[in-house]
Amino acid sequence: MDYVIETRALTKKYGEKIAVNQMCAHVKKGDIYGLIGKNGAGKTTLMKLILGLAVPNAGEISLFGSSDLNAGRKKIGSLIEAPALFKNESAFENMKRFAYLSPTTDDEIKRLLDFVGIGNTGNKKVGSFSLGMKQRLGIAIALLGSPELLVLDEPINGLDPAGIKEVRDLIVDLNRKGITFMISSHILDELGKIATTFGIANDGVLEEISAEDLRNNCRSALKIAVDNGAKASATITANFPDAEFTVNDNVIEITSEVNDASVINKALVKSGVAVYEITNEKVEFEDYFIARLGK
Ligand SMILES: Nc1ncnc2c1ncn2[C@@H]1O[C@H](COP(=O)(O)OP(=O)(O)OP(=O)(O)O)[C@@H](O)[C@H]1O
Ligand SMILES: [Mg+2]
Structure with missing residues:
Protein backbone atom coordinates (compact mmCIF):
# COMPACT_ATOMS: atom_id res chain seq x y z
CA MET A 1 0.00 0.00 0.00
CA ASP A 2 1.13 3.53 -0.72
CA TYR A 3 0.92 5.74 2.30
CA VAL A 4 0.60 9.51 2.39
CA ILE A 5 3.30 9.40 5.06
CA GLU A 6 5.50 6.42 5.74
CA THR A 7 8.57 6.50 7.94
CA ARG A 8 10.92 3.57 8.32
CA ALA A 9 13.05 3.32 11.46
CA LEU A 10 13.24 7.11 11.55
CA THR A 11 15.66 8.29 14.22
CA LYS A 12 16.63 11.72 15.53
CA LYS A 13 19.10 12.36 18.33
CA TYR A 14 19.81 15.59 20.12
CA GLY A 15 23.17 14.89 21.77
CA GLU A 16 22.65 11.79 23.88
CA LYS A 17 18.87 12.17 23.81
CA ILE A 18 17.05 9.98 21.26
CA ALA A 19 14.00 12.14 20.56
CA VAL A 20 12.69 9.86 17.80
CA ASN A 21 13.75 6.23 18.10
CA GLN A 22 13.27 4.10 14.96
CA MET A 23 9.72 5.31 14.43
CA CYS A 24 7.68 3.55 11.74
CA ALA A 25 4.64 5.73 11.03
CA HIS A 26 1.96 4.87 8.47
CA VAL A 27 -0.60 7.51 7.51
CA LYS A 28 -3.17 6.43 4.92
CA LYS A 29 -4.98 8.73 2.53
CA GLY A 30 -8.13 10.00 4.26
CA ASP A 31 -6.84 9.24 7.75
CA ILE A 32 -7.10 11.45 10.76
CA TYR A 33 -3.92 10.18 12.36
CA GLY A 34 -3.77 11.05 16.05
CA LEU A 35 -0.23 11.28 17.36
CA ILE A 36 -0.56 10.96 21.12
CA GLY A 37 2.11 11.20 23.78
CA LYS A 38 3.23 12.97 26.91
CA ASN A 39 5.50 16.02 26.94
CA GLY A 40 8.85 15.11 25.40
CA ALA A 41 7.57 11.91 23.75
CA GLY A 42 8.88 13.01 20.33
CA LYS A 43 5.69 14.19 18.60
CA THR A 44 6.93 17.59 17.42
CA THR A 45 10.29 16.12 16.41
CA LEU A 46 8.59 13.46 14.25
CA MET A 47 6.51 16.16 12.57
CA LYS A 48 9.57 18.35 11.99
CA LEU A 49 11.40 15.42 10.38
CA ILE A 50 8.44 14.76 8.10
CA LEU A 51 8.26 18.44 7.13
CA GLY A 52 12.00 18.85 6.61
CA LEU A 53 12.38 21.23 9.57
CA ALA A 54 14.81 18.80 11.22
CA VAL A 55 17.24 16.32 9.68
CA PRO A 56 17.12 12.65 10.75
CA ASN A 57 20.18 10.74 11.93
CA ALA A 58 18.88 7.51 10.40
CA GLY A 59 15.86 5.99 8.72
CA GLU A 60 13.74 6.87 5.73
CA ILE A 61 10.65 8.87 4.86
CA SER A 62 8.25 8.44 1.93
CA LEU A 63 5.58 11.01 1.13
CA PHE A 64 2.67 10.13 -1.15
CA GLY A 65 4.39 6.86 -1.99
CA SER A 66 7.56 8.55 -3.22
CA SER A 67 11.04 9.28 -1.87
CA ASP A 68 10.95 12.68 -3.61
CA LEU A 69 10.40 14.60 -0.38
CA ASN A 70 10.58 18.06 -1.94
CA ALA A 71 7.68 17.23 -4.24
CA GLY A 72 5.74 15.62 -1.38
CA ARG A 73 6.24 18.52 1.01
CA LYS A 74 4.64 20.89 -1.51
CA LYS A 75 1.38 19.01 -0.90
CA ILE A 76 1.57 19.41 2.87
CA GLY A 77 0.24 22.29 4.95
CA SER A 78 1.46 22.55 8.52
CA LEU A 79 1.03 24.26 11.84
CA ILE A 80 3.97 23.53 14.12
CA GLU A 81 3.89 25.19 17.52
CA ALA A 82 1.99 28.48 17.53
CA PRO A 83 2.19 30.41 14.25
CA ALA A 84 3.98 33.77 14.52
CA LEU A 85 0.96 35.98 13.81
CA PHE A 86 1.06 39.71 13.25
CA LYS A 87 -1.01 40.96 16.18
CA ASN A 88 -1.74 44.43 14.84
CA GLU A 89 -3.15 43.14 11.58
CA SER A 90 -6.43 41.53 10.59
CA ALA A 91 -6.87 37.86 9.70
CA PHE A 92 -6.93 38.81 6.01
CA GLU A 93 -3.70 40.83 6.27
CA ASN A 94 -2.01 37.96 8.08
CA MET A 95 -3.10 35.56 5.36
CA LYS A 96 -1.67 37.90 2.71
CA ARG A 97 1.70 37.80 4.44
CA PHE A 98 1.77 34.02 4.71
CA ALA A 99 0.56 33.61 1.14
CA TYR A 100 3.91 34.77 -0.25
CA LEU A 101 5.03 31.13 -0.42
CA SER A 102 2.05 30.03 -2.47
CA PRO A 103 0.58 32.99 -4.35
CA THR A 104 -3.15 33.15 -3.59
CA THR A 105 -5.84 35.50 -4.83
CA ASP A 106 -7.72 37.74 -2.38
CA ASP A 107 -10.91 35.82 -3.18
CA GLU A 108 -9.25 32.55 -2.31
CA ILE A 109 -8.00 34.01 0.99
CA LYS A 110 -11.54 35.18 1.80
CA ARG A 111 -12.85 31.74 0.91
CA LEU A 112 -10.33 30.09 3.26
CA LEU A 113 -11.22 32.45 6.11
CA ASP A 114 -14.90 31.67 5.58
CA PHE A 115 -14.03 28.01 5.39
CA VAL A 116 -12.44 27.98 8.87
CA GLY A 117 -15.23 30.15 10.26
CA ILE A 118 -13.49 33.51 10.74
CA GLY A 119 -14.58 35.16 7.50
CA ASN A 120 -16.62 37.72 9.41
CA THR A 121 -13.79 39.20 11.50
CA GLY A 122 -13.21 42.11 9.08
CA ASN A 123 -10.66 44.62 10.38
CA LYS A 124 -10.53 43.12 13.86
CA LYS A 125 -6.89 42.83 14.92
CA VAL A 126 -5.58 39.31 15.45
CA GLY A 127 -4.16 40.43 18.83
CA SER A 128 -7.72 40.55 20.15
CA PHE A 129 -8.72 37.12 18.78
CA SER A 130 -9.56 34.30 21.17
CA LEU A 131 -7.18 31.35 21.19
CA GLY A 132 -9.72 29.34 19.19
CA MET A 133 -9.89 32.06 16.52
CA LYS A 134 -6.08 32.16 16.35
CA GLN A 135 -6.01 28.39 15.91
CA ARG A 136 -8.54 28.70 13.10
CA LEU A 137 -6.37 31.33 11.46
CA GLY A 138 -3.37 29.02 11.89
CA ILE A 139 -5.30 26.27 10.11
CA ALA A 140 -6.35 28.71 7.34
CA ILE A 141 -2.66 29.60 6.90
CA ALA A 142 -1.82 25.89 6.75
CA LEU A 143 -4.49 25.52 4.04
CA LEU A 144 -2.82 28.05 1.71
CA GLY A 145 -1.70 26.31 -1.45
CA SER A 146 -4.48 23.66 -1.34
CA PRO A 147 -2.56 20.95 0.53
CA GLU A 148 -3.68 17.31 0.47
CA LEU A 149 -2.29 16.68 3.93
CA LEU A 150 -2.29 18.85 7.04
CA VAL A 151 0.26 18.25 9.80
CA LEU A 152 -0.98 20.05 12.90
CA ASP A 153 1.03 20.10 16.12
CA GLU A 154 -1.30 20.37 19.13
CA PRO A 155 -3.98 22.48 17.40
CA ILE A 156 -6.28 21.93 20.37
CA ASN A 157 -3.76 22.79 23.08
CA GLY A 158 -4.99 25.45 25.48
CA LEU A 159 -8.51 25.73 24.06
CA ASP A 160 -11.59 25.70 26.27
CA PRO A 161 -14.16 22.92 25.71
CA ALA A 162 -16.13 25.02 23.20
CA GLY A 163 -12.94 25.86 21.30
CA ILE A 164 -11.90 22.20 21.31
CA LYS A 165 -15.22 21.23 19.79
CA GLU A 166 -14.97 23.99 17.16
CA VAL A 167 -11.51 22.95 16.01
CA ARG A 168 -12.45 19.27 16.11
CA ASP A 169 -15.55 19.90 13.99
CA LEU A 170 -13.45 21.89 11.52
CA ILE A 171 -10.97 19.02 11.21
CA VAL A 172 -13.76 16.50 10.61
CA ASP A 173 -15.31 18.82 8.02
CA LEU A 174 -12.02 19.28 6.13
CA ASN A 175 -11.39 15.53 6.35
CA ARG A 176 -14.78 14.85 4.71
CA LYS A 177 -13.68 17.18 1.93
CA GLY A 178 -10.71 14.93 1.29
CA ILE A 179 -7.85 16.27 3.42
CA THR A 180 -5.69 13.78 5.31
CA PHE A 181 -4.50 14.79 8.79
CA MET A 182 -1.69 14.06 11.17
CA ILE A 183 -2.50 15.76 14.47
CA SER A 184 -0.62 15.63 17.74
CA SER A 185 -2.00 15.94 21.22
CA HIS A 186 -0.84 14.99 24.68
CA ILE A 187 -4.42 14.32 25.71
CA LEU A 188 -5.93 11.24 24.14
CA ASP A 189 -9.48 12.33 24.79
CA GLU A 190 -9.16 15.32 22.44
CA LEU A 191 -8.61 13.08 19.44
CA GLY A 192 -10.26 9.91 20.69
CA LYS A 193 -13.54 10.80 19.02
CA ILE A 194 -12.23 11.70 15.57
CA ALA A 195 -8.98 9.83 14.87
CA THR A 196 -9.05 6.87 12.50
CA THR A 197 -5.57 5.69 13.47
CA PHE A 198 -3.50 6.36 16.57
CA GLY A 199 0.26 6.63 16.85
CA ILE A 200 1.23 6.44 20.49
CA ALA A 201 4.61 8.02 21.17
CA ASN A 202 6.38 7.13 24.38
CA ASP A 203 9.92 8.31 25.03
CA GLY A 204 10.75 8.39 21.32
CA VAL A 205 9.14 5.03 20.50
CA LEU A 206 6.01 4.87 18.33
CA GLU A 207 3.30 2.24 18.50
CA GLU A 208 0.35 2.31 16.09
CA ILE A 209 -3.20 1.05 16.50
CA SER A 210 -6.30 1.56 14.36
CA ALA A 211 -9.32 3.25 15.94
CA GLU A 212 -11.29 0.08 15.27
CA ASP A 213 -8.86 -2.12 17.19
CA LEU A 214 -8.79 0.47 19.92
CA ARG A 215 -12.56 0.42 20.18
CA ASN A 216 -12.51 -3.36 20.42
CA ASN A 217 -9.94 -3.13 23.16
N1 LIG B 1 16.10 21.35 19.33
C1 LIG B 1 16.27 20.48 20.32
N2 LIG B 1 17.44 20.41 20.99
C2 LIG B 1 17.63 19.52 21.98
N3 LIG B 1 16.69 18.65 22.41
C3 LIG B 1 15.51 18.68 21.80
C4 LIG B 1 15.23 19.58 20.73
N4 LIG B 1 13.95 19.38 20.31
C5 LIG B 1 13.47 18.39 21.09
N5 LIG B 1 14.37 17.97 21.98
C6 LIG B 1 14.19 16.89 22.96
O1 LIG B 1 13.67 15.76 22.29
C7 LIG B 1 12.65 15.14 23.04
C8 LIG B 1 11.37 15.10 22.26
O2 LIG B 1 10.87 16.43 22.13
P1 LIG B 1 9.57 16.82 21.31
O3 LIG B 1 9.48 18.29 21.32
O4 LIG B 1 9.59 16.13 20.00
O5 LIG B 1 8.44 16.16 22.22
P2 LIG B 1 6.85 16.38 22.15
O6 LIG B 1 6.26 15.03 22.17
O7 LIG B 1 6.51 17.27 21.03
O8 LIG B 1 6.58 17.09 23.54
P3 LIG B 1 5.51 18.25 23.92
O9 LIG B 1 4.24 17.54 24.28
O10 LIG B 1 6.15 18.88 25.12
O11 LIG B 1 5.38 19.19 22.78
C9 LIG B 1 12.56 15.91 24.35
O12 LIG B 1 13.34 15.26 25.32
C10 LIG B 1 13.16 17.26 24.00
O13 LIG B 1 13.74 17.85 25.13
MG1 LIG C 1 5.58 19.10 20.92
Whole structure:
Protein backbone atom coordinates (compact mmCIF):
# COMPACT_ATOMS: atom_id res chain seq x y z
CA MET A 1 0.00 0.00 0.00
CA ASP A 2 1.13 3.53 -0.72
CA TYR A 3 0.92 5.74 2.30
CA VAL A 4 0.60 9.51 2.39
CA ILE A 5 3.30 9.40 5.06
CA GLU A 6 5.50 6.42 5.74
CA THR A 7 8.57 6.50 7.94
CA ARG A 8 10.92 3.57 8.32
CA ALA A 9 13.05 3.32 11.46
CA LEU A 10 13.24 7.11 11.55
CA THR A 11 15.66 8.29 14.22
CA LYS A 12 16.63 11.72 15.53
CA LYS A 13 19.10 12.36 18.33
CA TYR A 14 19.81 15.59 20.12
CA GLY A 15 23.17 14.89 21.77
CA GLU A 16 22.65 11.79 23.88
CA LYS A 17 18.87 12.17 23.81
CA ILE A 18 17.05 9.98 21.26
CA ALA A 19 14.00 12.14 20.56
CA VAL A 20 12.69 9.86 17.80
CA ASN A 21 13.75 6.23 18.10
CA GLN A 22 13.27 4.10 14.96
CA MET A 23 9.72 5.31 14.43
CA CYS A 24 7.68 3.55 11.74
CA ALA A 25 4.64 5.73 11.03
CA HIS A 26 1.96 4.87 8.47
CA VAL A 27 -0.60 7.51 7.51
CA LYS A 28 -3.17 6.43 4.92
CA LYS A 29 -4.98 8.73 2.53
CA GLY A 30 -8.13 10.00 4.26
CA ASP A 31 -6.84 9.24 7.75
CA ILE A 32 -7.10 11.45 10.76
CA TYR A 33 -3.92 10.18 12.36
CA GLY A 34 -3.77 11.05 16.05
CA LEU A 35 -0.23 11.28 17.36
CA ILE A 36 -0.56 10.96 21.12
CA GLY A 37 2.11 11.20 23.78
CA LYS A 38 3.23 12.97 26.91
CA ASN A 39 5.50 16.02 26.94
CA GLY A 40 8.85 15.11 25.40
CA ALA A 41 7.57 11.91 23.75
CA GLY A 42 8.88 13.01 20.33
CA LYS A 43 5.69 14.19 18.60
CA THR A 44 6.93 17.59 17.42
CA THR A 45 10.29 16.12 16.41
CA LEU A 46 8.59 13.46 14.25
CA MET A 47 6.51 16.16 12.57
CA LYS A 48 9.57 18.35 11.99
CA LEU A 49 11.40 15.42 10.38
CA ILE A 50 8.44 14.76 8.10
CA LEU A 51 8.26 18.44 7.13
CA GLY A 52 12.00 18.85 6.61
CA LEU A 53 12.38 21.23 9.57
CA ALA A 54 14.81 18.80 11.22
CA VAL A 55 17.24 16.32 9.68
CA PRO A 56 17.12 12.65 10.75
CA ASN A 57 20.18 10.74 11.93
CA ALA A 58 18.88 7.51 10.40
CA GLY A 59 15.86 5.99 8.72
CA GLU A 60 13.74 6.87 5.73
CA ILE A 61 10.65 8.87 4.86
CA SER A 62 8.25 8.44 1.93
CA LEU A 63 5.58 11.01 1.13
CA PHE A 64 2.67 10.13 -1.15
CA GLY A 65 4.39 6.86 -1.99
CA SER A 66 7.56 8.55 -3.22
CA SER A 67 11.04 9.28 -1.87
CA ASP A 68 10.95 12.68 -3.61
CA LEU A 69 10.40 14.60 -0.38
CA ASN A 70 10.58 18.06 -1.94
CA ALA A 71 7.68 17.23 -4.24
CA GLY A 72 5.74 15.62 -1.38
CA ARG A 73 6.24 18.52 1.01
CA LYS A 74 4.64 20.89 -1.51
CA LYS A 75 1.38 19.01 -0.90
CA ILE A 76 1.57 19.41 2.87
CA GLY A 77 0.24 22.29 4.95
CA SER A 78 1.46 22.55 8.52
CA LEU A 79 1.03 24.26 11.84
CA ILE A 80 3.97 23.53 14.12
CA GLU A 81 3.89 25.19 17.52
CA ALA A 82 1.99 28.48 17.53
CA PRO A 83 2.19 30.41 14.25
CA ALA A 84 3.98 33.77 14.52
CA LEU A 85 0.96 35.98 13.81
CA PHE A 86 1.06 39.71 13.25
CA LYS A 87 -1.01 40.96 16.18
CA ASN A 88 -1.74 44.43 14.84
CA GLU A 89 -3.15 43.14 11.58
CA SER A 90 -6.43 41.53 10.59
CA ALA A 91 -6.87 37.86 9.70
CA PHE A 92 -6.93 38.81 6.01
CA GLU A 93 -3.70 40.83 6.27
CA ASN A 94 -2.01 37.96 8.08
CA MET A 95 -3.10 35.56 5.36
CA LYS A 96 -1.67 37.90 2.71
CA ARG A 97 1.70 37.80 4.44
CA PHE A 98 1.77 34.02 4.71
CA ALA A 99 0.56 33.61 1.14
CA TYR A 100 3.91 34.77 -0.25
CA LEU A 101 5.03 31.13 -0.42
CA SER A 102 2.05 30.03 -2.47
CA PRO A 103 0.58 32.99 -4.35
CA THR A 104 -3.15 33.15 -3.59
CA THR A 105 -5.84 35.50 -4.83
CA ASP A 106 -7.72 37.74 -2.38
CA ASP A 107 -10.91 35.82 -3.18
CA GLU A 108 -9.25 32.55 -2.31
CA ILE A 109 -8.00 34.01 0.99
CA LYS A 110 -11.54 35.18 1.80
CA ARG A 111 -12.85 31.74 0.91
CA LEU A 112 -10.33 30.09 3.26
CA LEU A 113 -11.22 32.45 6.11
CA ASP A 114 -14.90 31.67 5.58
CA PHE A 115 -14.03 28.01 5.39
CA VAL A 116 -12.44 27.98 8.87
CA GLY A 117 -15.23 30.15 10.26
CA ILE A 118 -13.49 33.51 10.74
CA GLY A 119 -14.58 35.16 7.50
CA ASN A 120 -16.62 37.72 9.41
CA THR A 121 -13.79 39.20 11.50
CA GLY A 122 -13.21 42.11 9.08
CA ASN A 123 -10.66 44.62 10.38
CA LYS A 124 -10.53 43.12 13.86
CA LYS A 125 -6.89 42.83 14.92
CA VAL A 126 -5.58 39.31 15.45
CA GLY A 127 -4.16 40.43 18.83
CA SER A 128 -7.72 40.55 20.15
CA PHE A 129 -8.72 37.12 18.78
CA SER A 130 -9.56 34.30 21.17
CA LEU A 131 -7.18 31.35 21.19
CA GLY A 132 -9.72 29.34 19.19
CA MET A 133 -9.89 32.06 16.52
CA LYS A 134 -6.08 32.16 16.35
CA GLN A 135 -6.01 28.39 15.91
CA ARG A 136 -8.54 28.70 13.10
CA LEU A 137 -6.37 31.33 11.46
CA GLY A 138 -3.37 29.02 11.89
CA ILE A 139 -5.30 26.27 10.11
CA ALA A 140 -6.35 28.71 7.34
CA ILE A 141 -2.66 29.60 6.90
CA ALA A 142 -1.82 25.89 6.75
CA LEU A 143 -4.49 25.52 4.04
CA LEU A 144 -2.82 28.05 1.71
CA GLY A 145 -1.70 26.31 -1.45
CA SER A 146 -4.48 23.66 -1.34
CA PRO A 147 -2.56 20.95 0.53
CA GLU A 148 -3.68 17.31 0.47
CA LEU A 149 -2.29 16.68 3.93
CA LEU A 150 -2.29 18.85 7.04
CA VAL A 151 0.26 18.25 9.80
CA LEU A 152 -0.98 20.05 12.90
CA ASP A 153 1.03 20.10 16.12
CA GLU A 154 -1.30 20.37 19.13
CA PRO A 155 -3.98 22.48 17.40
CA ILE A 156 -6.28 21.93 20.37
CA ASN A 157 -3.76 22.79 23.08
CA GLY A 158 -4.99 25.45 25.48
CA LEU A 159 -8.51 25.73 24.06
CA ASP A 160 -11.59 25.70 26.27
CA PRO A 161 -14.16 22.92 25.71
CA ALA A 162 -16.13 25.02 23.20
CA GLY A 163 -12.94 25.86 21.30
CA ILE A 164 -11.90 22.20 21.31
CA LYS A 165 -15.22 21.23 19.79
CA GLU A 166 -14.97 23.99 17.16
CA VAL A 167 -11.51 22.95 16.01
CA ARG A 168 -12.45 19.27 16.11
CA ASP A 169 -15.55 19.90 13.99
CA LEU A 170 -13.45 21.89 11.52
CA ILE A 171 -10.97 19.02 11.21
CA VAL A 172 -13.76 16.50 10.61
CA ASP A 173 -15.31 18.82 8.02
CA LEU A 174 -12.02 19.28 6.13
CA ASN A 175 -11.39 15.53 6.35
CA ARG A 176 -14.78 14.85 4.71
CA LYS A 177 -13.68 17.18 1.93
CA GLY A 178 -10.71 14.93 1.29
CA ILE A 179 -7.85 16.27 3.42
CA THR A 180 -5.69 13.78 5.31
CA PHE A 181 -4.50 14.79 8.79
CA MET A 182 -1.69 14.06 11.17
CA ILE A 183 -2.50 15.76 14.47
CA SER A 184 -0.62 15.63 17.74
CA SER A 185 -2.00 15.94 21.22
CA HIS A 186 -0.84 14.99 24.68
CA ILE A 187 -4.42 14.32 25.71
CA LEU A 188 -5.93 11.24 24.14
CA ASP A 189 -9.48 12.33 24.79
CA GLU A 190 -9.16 15.32 22.44
CA LEU A 191 -8.61 13.08 19.44
CA GLY A 192 -10.26 9.91 20.69
CA LYS A 193 -13.54 10.80 19.02
CA ILE A 194 -12.23 11.70 15.57
CA ALA A 195 -8.98 9.83 14.87
CA THR A 196 -9.05 6.87 12.50
CA THR A 197 -5.57 5.69 13.47
CA PHE A 198 -3.50 6.36 16.57
CA GLY A 199 0.26 6.63 16.85
CA ILE A 200 1.23 6.44 20.49
CA ALA A 201 4.61 8.02 21.17
CA ASN A 202 6.38 7.13 24.38
CA ASP A 203 9.92 8.31 25.03
CA GLY A 204 10.75 8.39 21.32
CA VAL A 205 9.14 5.03 20.50
CA LEU A 206 6.01 4.87 18.33
CA GLU A 207 3.30 2.24 18.50
CA GLU A 208 0.35 2.31 16.09
CA ILE A 209 -3.20 1.05 16.50
CA SER A 210 -6.30 1.56 14.36
CA ALA A 211 -9.32 3.25 15.94
CA GLU A 212 -11.29 0.08 15.27
CA ASP A 213 -8.86 -2.12 17.19
CA LEU A 214 -8.79 0.47 19.92
CA ARG A 215 -12.56 0.42 20.18
CA ASN A 216 -12.51 -3.36 20.42
CA ASN A 217 -9.94 -3.13 23.16
CA CYS A 218 -12.01 -0.54 24.96
CA ARG A 219 -15.31 -2.35 24.68
CA SER A 220 -17.57 -1.93 27.62
CA ALA A 221 -18.39 -4.82 29.90
CA LEU A 222 -21.80 -5.57 31.32
CA LYS A 223 -21.70 -6.73 34.93
CA ILE A 224 -24.74 -8.60 36.24
CA ALA A 225 -25.08 -9.59 39.89
CA VAL A 226 -27.45 -12.57 40.31
CA ASP A 227 -28.56 -15.08 42.95
CA ASN A 228 -27.38 -18.12 41.01
CA GLY A 229 -24.32 -17.77 38.79
CA ALA A 230 -24.51 -21.30 37.36
CA LYS A 231 -28.13 -20.97 36.31
CA ALA A 232 -27.54 -17.48 34.89
CA SER A 233 -24.55 -18.78 32.96
CA ALA A 234 -26.62 -21.60 31.43
CA THR A 235 -29.39 -19.15 30.52
CA ILE A 236 -26.99 -16.78 28.78
CA THR A 237 -25.34 -19.61 26.86
CA ALA A 238 -28.76 -20.89 25.73
CA ASN A 239 -30.14 -17.49 24.72
CA PHE A 240 -27.00 -15.75 23.46
CA PRO A 241 -24.70 -18.43 22.02
CA ASP A 242 -22.16 -15.82 20.84
CA ALA A 243 -21.83 -14.07 24.18
CA GLU A 244 -18.40 -14.09 25.78
CA PHE A 245 -18.55 -13.91 29.54
CA THR A 246 -17.02 -14.90 32.85
CA VAL A 247 -18.74 -15.89 36.09
CA ASN A 248 -17.28 -14.90 39.41
CA ASP A 249 -19.08 -15.07 42.78
CA ASN A 250 -22.50 -14.83 41.14
CA VAL A 251 -21.37 -11.87 39.06
CA ILE A 252 -21.55 -12.39 35.30
CA GLU A 253 -19.33 -10.16 33.20
CA ILE A 254 -20.25 -10.05 29.51
CA THR A 255 -17.50 -8.60 27.32
CA SER A 256 -18.76 -9.42 23.82
CA GLU A 257 -21.06 -7.32 21.62
CA VAL A 258 -24.24 -9.00 22.92
CA ASN A 259 -24.78 -6.59 25.71
CA ASP A 260 -28.19 -4.99 25.54
CA ALA A 261 -28.89 -4.98 29.26
CA SER A 262 -32.70 -5.08 29.05
CA VAL A 263 -32.78 -8.11 26.71
CA ILE A 264 -30.38 -10.07 28.88
CA ASN A 265 -32.24 -9.07 32.03
CA LYS A 266 -35.52 -10.31 30.56
CA ALA A 267 -34.03 -13.69 29.62
CA LEU A 268 -32.55 -14.16 33.09
CA VAL A 269 -35.74 -13.24 34.91
CA LYS A 270 -37.75 -15.51 32.62
CA SER A 271 -35.57 -18.49 33.58
CA GLY A 272 -36.07 -17.76 37.29
CA VAL A 273 -32.76 -16.02 38.01
CA ALA A 274 -32.98 -13.08 40.42
CA VAL A 275 -31.07 -10.08 39.02
CA TYR A 276 -29.78 -7.77 41.77
CA GLU A 277 -27.82 -5.27 39.75
CA ILE A 278 -26.67 -4.55 36.19
CA THR A 279 -23.83 -2.11 35.57
CA ASN A 280 -22.14 -1.09 32.37
CA GLU A 281 -18.43 -0.61 32.95
CA LYS A 282 -16.52 1.25 30.30
CA VAL A 283 -12.81 0.81 29.90
CA GLU A 284 -11.87 4.38 29.08
CA PHE A 285 -9.41 5.24 26.32
CA GLU A 286 -7.01 6.81 28.77
CA ASP A 287 -7.04 3.78 31.09
CA TYR A 288 -6.40 1.55 28.14
CA PHE A 289 -3.35 3.54 27.13
CA ILE A 290 -2.03 3.81 30.65
CA ALA A 291 -2.27 0.04 30.89
CA ARG A 292 -0.68 -0.36 27.49
CA LEU A 293 2.19 1.98 28.19
CA GLY A 294 2.68 0.41 31.60
CA LYS A 295 2.46 3.67 33.50
N1 LIG B 1 16.10 21.35 19.33
C1 LIG B 1 16.27 20.48 20.32
N2 LIG B 1 17.44 20.41 20.99
C2 LIG B 1 17.63 19.52 21.98
N3 LIG B 1 16.69 18.65 22.41
C3 LIG B 1 15.51 18.68 21.80
C4 LIG B 1 15.23 19.58 20.73
N4 LIG B 1 13.95 19.38 20.31
C5 LIG B 1 13.47 18.39 21.09
N5 LIG B 1 14.37 17.97 21.98
C6 LIG B 1 14.19 16.89 22.96
O1 LIG B 1 13.67 15.76 22.29
C7 LIG B 1 12.65 15.14 23.04
C8 LIG B 1 11.37 15.10 22.26
O2 LIG B 1 10.87 16.43 22.13
P1 LIG B 1 9.57 16.82 21.31
O3 LIG B 1 9.48 18.29 21.32
O4 LIG B 1 9.59 16.13 20.00
O5 LIG B 1 8.44 16.16 22.22
P2 LIG B 1 6.85 16.38 22.15
O6 LIG B 1 6.26 15.03 22.17
O7 LIG B 1 6.51 17.27 21.03
O8 LIG B 1 6.58 17.09 23.54
P3 LIG B 1 5.51 18.25 23.92
O9 LIG B 1 4.24 17.54 24.28
O10 LIG B 1 6.15 18.88 25.12
O11 LIG B 1 5.38 19.19 22.78
C9 LIG B 1 12.56 15.91 24.35
O12 LIG B 1 13.34 15.26 25.32
C10 LIG B 1 13.16 17.26 24.00
O13 LIG B 1 13.74 17.85 25.13
MG1 LIG C 1 5.58 19.10 20.92
